[in-house]
Amino acid sequence: MSSCCHDHSPDKPANTTRMAKYICPMCPSVESDKPGACPVCGMALERNPAWRGDDDADESEGAELRDLKQRCVWGAVLTAPVLLLAMGGMMPFVSAIPAGANRWMQLVWSAPVVFWAGWPLLTRFWQSIRAGSPNMFSLIGLGVLMAWGYSALALVFSNAIPHSFQHGGGVAVYFESAAVITVLVLLGQLLEARARSATGTAIKALLGLAPKTALVLKKGAEVETPINEVTTGDLIRIKPGGRIPVDGMVTSGASAVDESMITGEPMPVEKDKGASVTGGTVNGNGSFVMIAEKVGRDTMLSHIIDMVAAAQRSRAPVQQLADRVSAWFVPAVVCVSVITFLLWWMLGPEPRLAYALVNAVAVLIIACPCALGLATPMAVMVGVGRGAQLGVLVKSAEALEALEKVDTIMLDKTGTLTEGKPTVSEIIPAAGNDARDVLALAAAVESASEHPLAAAVLNAAHQKKIQIASTTEFQAVTGGGVIAMVGEKEVFVGKAAYLAQHGVNVDGDLSAHAGRLENAGHTVAIVVVDERPIGIIAFTDRIKDTTRDAVKALHDLGLKITMVTGDNAATAQRIATDLQLDDFVAEITPADKLRRVQDAKLAGLRVAMAGDGINDAPALAAADVGIAMGTGTDVAMESAAVTLVKGDLGGIVRARHLSRAVMRNIRQNLFFSFIFNAAGV
Numbered sequence: 001m002s003s004c005c006h007d008h009s010p011d012k013p014a015n016t017t018r019m020a021k022y023i024c025p026m027c028p029s030v031e032s033d034k035p036g037a038c039p040v041c042g043m044a045l046e047r048n049p050a051w052r053g054d055d056d057a058d059e060s061e062g063a064e065l066r067d068l069k070q071r072c073v074w075g076a077v078l079t080a081p082v083l084l085l086a087m088g089g090m091m092p093f094v095s096a097i098p099a100g101a102n103r104w105m106q107l108v109w110s111a112p113v114v115f116w117a118g119w120p121l122l123t124r125f126w127q128s129i130r131a132g133s134p135n136m137f138s139l140i141g142l143g144v145l146m147a148w149g150y151s152a153l154a155l156v157f158s159n160a161i162p163h164s165f166q167h168g169g170g171v172a173v174y175f176e177s178a179a180v181i182t183v184l185v186l187l188g189q190l191l192e193a194r195a196r197s198a199t200g201t202a203i204k205a206l207l208g209l210a211p212k213t214a215l216v217l218k219k220g221a222e223v224e225t226p227i228n229e230v231t232t233g234d235l236i237r238i239k240p241g242g243r244i245p246v247d248g249m250v251t252s253g254a255s256a257v258d259e260s261m262i263t264g265e266p267m268p269v270e271k272d273k274g275a276s277v278t279g280g281t282v283n284g285n286g287s288f289v290m291i292a293e294k295v296g297r298d299t300m301l302s303h304i305i306d307m308v309a310a311a312q313r314s315r316a317p318v319q320q321l322a323d324r325v326s327a328w329f330v331p332a333v334v335c336v337s338v339i340t341f342l343l344w345w346m347l348g349p350e351p352r353l354a355y356a357l358v359n360a361v362a363v364l365i366i367a368c369p370c371a372l373g374l375a376t377p378m379a380v381m382v383g384v385g386r387g388a389q390l391g392v393l394v395k396s397a398e399a400l401e402a403l404e405k406v407d408t409i410m411l412d413k414t415g416t417l418t419e420g421k422p423t424v425s426e427i428i429p430a431a432g433n434d435a436r437d438v439l440a441l442a443a444a445v446e447s448a449s450e451h452p453l454a455a456a457v458l459n460a461a462h463q464k465k466i467q468i469a470s471t472t473e474f475q476a477v478t479g480g481g482v483i484a485m486v487g488e489k490e491v492f493v494g495k496a497a498y499l500a501q502h503g504v505n506v507d508g509d510l511s512a513h514a515g516r517l518e519n520a521g522h523t524v525a526i527v528v529v530d531e532r533p534i535g536i537i538a539f540t541d542r543i544k545d546t547t548r549d550a551v552k553a554l555h556d557l558g559l560k561i562t563m564v565t566g567d568n569a570a571t572a573q574r575i576a577t578d579l580q581l582d583d584f585v586a587e588i589t590p591a592d593k594l595r596r597v598q599d600a601k602l603a604g605l606r607v608a609m610a611g612d613g614i615n616d617a618p619a620l621a622a623a624d625v626g627i628a629m630g631t632g633t634d635v636a637m638e639s640a641a642v643t644l645v646k647g648d649l650g651g652i653v654r655a656r657h658l659s660r661a662v663m664r665n666i667r668q669n670l671f672f673s674f675i676f677n678a679a680g681v
Contacts, residue, residue: 065194068120072186075117079179082109086176103155106175114148118182120189134330140185142330146364148178191380209280209614209635210301214245217289234292238283246279247294254478255286256451260414260613267422267452267523270478280614285450286478304590304618329674337363366680379669383662391645392655393630397666399641402624403659405606409554409652410597410619412611413565413575416629416649418541420612422452424460425522425542428513429535438535440466442493442527445484448474453525454482456539457493481525492528499526499533506533521571541571543578550649551579557656564593566615593619610644610652612636627652 022045024030032045085097085106097105115122125141128134151173216225217235227245230236235251238244244257256268259281268284271277277290280301296302341360348355380397387394394400414420427435443461446454447468461468471484471491481494492499496506496514506514506526514524514536522538554561563584565572572586585596593609597619600607609616609623612631617639620626626640631647644651 065190068186068190071117071120072183072190075113075179075183075186078109078113078117079176079183082106082113082176082179085109103151103173103175106173107152107155110148110175110179113179113182114144117186118144121182121185134327138330139333140181142333142364144178144181146361147174147181150361150364151175151178209243210299211243211245215239228296230292230295232292232295236290236292238277238288238290240283240285240287242283244277244279244281244283244290246292247299248277248290248292250275250277250288251291253286253288255288256284256478258282258284260615272478285476304614329678333364337361366677379662379665383658383665387655387658390651390654390658391630391648392651392658393643393645394655394658395641399625400659400662402606403608403642403655404663406559406608406625406656408560408562408600408605409608409610410562410564410593410600410623411581411609411649412593412613412616413563413567413572414541415612415631415647416610417547417563417575417579418543420541420631422456422523422539423542424456424537425540426517426538427460427535428510428538430507430510430533433534435535436464436466438527438537439464440469441486441489441491441529441534442525442537444469444471444486445474445482445491445493447471448484449476449482451476451482453523453539457537489529490531493525493537496524496526499528504528504531504533510536519570521568521574543575544647544649546648546650548579550653551581553650553653554656555580557653562596564588564596564619590615590618594622597622608652610649612647627655 022032022034024045030045085102121137122141122145124137125145128138128141155173210227212227213224214227214230214234215222215237216230217223217237222237225234230246236245236248238253238255240255250271250273252273254270254272257271257277259269259278271288278301279294279299294300297306337360340363341356344356344359345352348359380400383400384394411417424439427439429435429438439457439461442457443466446457448471458468469486471486474482474484476482477494477498480498481492483490483492483494485491496511499506510526510533514526517524517536517538522540525537525539526533527535527537551561560582563572563576563579563581565575565584565586566588567586569586572584575581576584585592588596593616597607597609601622601624607623608625608627609619610627610629611620612629614635616628617635620628620636620639625642627642627644628636628640629647630637630643630645637643642655644655
């Protein structure tokens with residue numbers, strides 16, 4: 001119709017390698033065809049969200065999340081009485097219980113907390129020891145086991161403990177510390193598992209874009225065929241408004257196809273015989289027959305799914321600050337404990353062995369990071385809550401940490417920098433005509449059309465309070481424009497190329513204005529009355545009102561801003577110049593956007609990618625931080641780690657400040673946690 005968009009054929013990404021059925025959410029290199037535990041970190045393997053094999057196992061998704069929730073809830077229920085018993089003299093009804101019975105009750109109540117509820121933590125502790133890579137679980141597991149084990153042994157063999165280490169009629173026990181630490185760490189793990197559980201949603205949304213059936217032409221009849229039975233060479237009927245099932249080529253008929261899934265651009269692309277069409281894109285008002293050329297895993301949609309899955313898998317998890325500190329803190333604590341044992345054994349008073357054992361265990365117990373269980377999860381909970389108030393939805397602590405370090409931001413154009421829909425930017429009447437009359441006639445004809453440009457014309461007419469006249473004999477000319485009778489006048493709105501083919505010439509001044517606007521990246525439609533051009537209407541995707549201030553604020557934060565768009569170079573140049581962006585790349589495919597992000601990361605840059613469309617999903621997943629516009633597609637939002645509720649780029653500025661505040665708070669928490677423990681040691 002009146003669109004000047006070019007036909008864009010994306011490059012075919014390389015096929016991905018064989019896909020594993022189960023993956024570890026924390027260790028990208030671990031894959032398996034069977035469920036189980038990760039041999040490196042001990043976490044439960046999760047179903048690979050990109051797995052699309054025929055074997056659909058009965059394992060329920062989110063099993064780890066439900067298991068952690070159950071352990072956390074029951075752990076908290078069992079820990080409550082242990083904590084009350086440990087408070088002893090602070091509560092009269094507890095102080096009435098004999099000291100010996102009190103300690104035995106603590107042992108009984110805390111045992112299932114440590115050894116059942118905390119079993120996943122102990123498993124990861126053992127895995128870290130066996131792998132020789134101390135981390136947060138090493139420190140927590142060591143502290144919990146030492147606190148509970150020492151308390152149990154001291155209670156059972158109380159006569160072996162030197163009298164000087166006893167008080168209140170017995171030896172001190174630390175059952176409540178072991179139980180409380182276990183529950184707090186489980187809470188942190190539960191929060192992380194909830195964030196990870198959403199990673200497969202983007203894949204499911206993408207899979208949902210492909211229709212389940214196709215109308216295959218067999219012996220002249222249309223047969224509804226399951227999509228997995230469509231083969232290369234099949235002829236498929238595409239009806240108006242239908243979603244194209246596979247990649248192929250138009251053999252007969254014509255229509256305009258919404259390819260925003262691939263290009264991100266709102267303008268439908270005209271398709272006639274010989275044109276390529278992509279599975280998952282949406283047909284317009286026309287109807288055509290296509291031949292299937294790529295089916296199953298070879299379609300562009302399948303490649304986008306694979307790219308998103310690969311990007312999510314390749315992103316190495318950010319190591320928590322606690323893990324980095326634990327890498328040296330755990331060995332240091334063990335060394336101090338061993339030295340303590342040797343010194344008391346060689347130089348201490350009798351019974352030297354008992355004193356040595358008790359003091360060595362005391363070092364391990366005091367090193368147990370009580371505050372570590374809450375240092376990160378509580379700061380993240382507060383930060384995420386504050387972000388929600390600011391219109392910034394953050395999925396995980398990983399995203400907050402990465403956002404703080406970002407130095408480069410790549411931005412999609414349509415729907416991110418711009419509003420994502422065309423608007424009338426200029427109306428130029430021919431000599432002797434009025435701009436208002438040009439708009440009124442165009443609006444009358446476009447009132448019967450569903451094209452995005454028609455909506456722009458009607459919006460402009462409503463803003464100018466123009467009464468829209470009724471029409472008759474409306475006709476949409478595929479690849480040309482729209483035509484109708486307005487009263488006694490035949491009015492056409494569409495492309496100059498279509499007019500030239502039918503012998504209608506546009507005068508020099510009007511043609512010059514059209515050329516200037518097209519070179520500046522505008523889409524131009526000619527309005528013709530009774531084969532006489534009376535004016536032109538230019539369309540553009542308007543920059544959002546908040547974009548300029550947001551770009552300036554991001555520059556002030558020292559960030560480099562690059563625009564990556566599937567739109568034409570002229571439009572991209574106009575937007576980049578207007579916003580004073582550092583760089584731009586135009587006419588690129590989803591695979592190109594992904595490669596841009598990957599190349600920037602390989603160059604040592606910390607990259608945030610912001611976008612709103614399905615075509616942005618692979619790049620969003622691959623970036624250090626993916627940022628989705630809340631006004632965009634569900635696939636983009638699920639692929640991203642951060643969502644801006646209002647679709648306002650100013651949200652990135654707020655998110656940056658939020659990440660700095662949260663990470664500063666986490667560092668303070670960890671610092672004081674370890675300093676306290678180090679001082680105690």
